[in-house]
Amino acid sequence: MKYIERTDSFDFDHAQIRKFIDPLKDLDTDQEKIRQVYLMVRDGWRYNPYHISFQREDFRASTIAERQDGHCIDKAILMVAMLRGVGIPSRLHLAKVTNHMAVDRLIEKLGSDELAPHGMVDVYHKGAWLKASPTFNKELCDKFGVDPVDFDGSADALLQPYDARGEVFMEYLEDYGHFEDVPYEFILNTFKENYPEMYAAYKDQGRVRF
Known part of the structure; x- marks a missing residue:
């Protein structure tokens, strides 16, 4: 199956990835491997939407693993690489979401509370594809x-549609x-279409944190 293969971005044979996944290979079930990888990525790298890269090498799992945080696409890439590395078919899934938890700093920079593209993961387990964020x-x-959000492949x-008060938290739009x-070019083109002013301002810098 093609969704189990190594790629330049999902480089699960890199030492930076193997140090995380090698201890998981002896787990008894695929379901436990999925659960452990998910928790490792969810909590091991803090969510940080305030750094953006336009450089292809920054969309590589081994590069992401060297950091302590990442945005949604970063964490999805990392999870796909780790799952493939322990023999679980997986693939990147992209969408557009409305982020009602977005703080003023993020809205000011993007000019919107819509995030595009948003990254998540498709995982194949027991004959079905399941989505995980x-x-x-x-x-x-x-x-x-x-x-x-918890995930074990079942x-x-x-992402949570409502917070504890019942107010809208996240919405999937597209x-x-x-x-x-x-899909490096697709990601950049989607970003450019949704945030043209920001894209024009920062594209030549390669990387930006705000």
């Missing part, structure tokens, strides 16, 4: 009053579909 780490969920685990490898 490892985006928000537990500490961030506690801060914003939402339950952390059911979809998407589905861009799934990808065998990281």
Whole structure:
């Protein structure tokens, strides 16, 4: 199956990835491998939407693993690589979402509370593809009053639609579909279409944190 293969972006044979996944290979079941990888990515890398890269090498799992945080696409790439590395078919899935937890700093820079593209993961287990979002780490969920999303391959685990008060938290607006490898040009073009002023301002810098 093509969704189990190594790619330049999903480089699960790199030492930076293997140090995380090698201890998981002896787990008894695929379901436990899925659960452990998901928790590792969800809580091991803090969600940080305030850094953007336009450089292809920054969309590589081994590069992402060297950092302590990442945005949704970063964390999805990392999760796909780790799952493939322990023998679980997986693929990147992209969408557009409305982020009602977006703080003023993010809205000011993007000019919108819509995030595009948003990254999540499709996981193949027991004959079915399931969606999972490892985006928000537990500490961030506690801060914003939402339950952390759990995932073990038994059911979809998407971003929380409501917070603890019943108010709208996240909404999925558009589905861009799934990808065998990281669609670098598609990601940049989607970003450019949704945030043209920001794209023009920062594209030549390669990387930006705000």
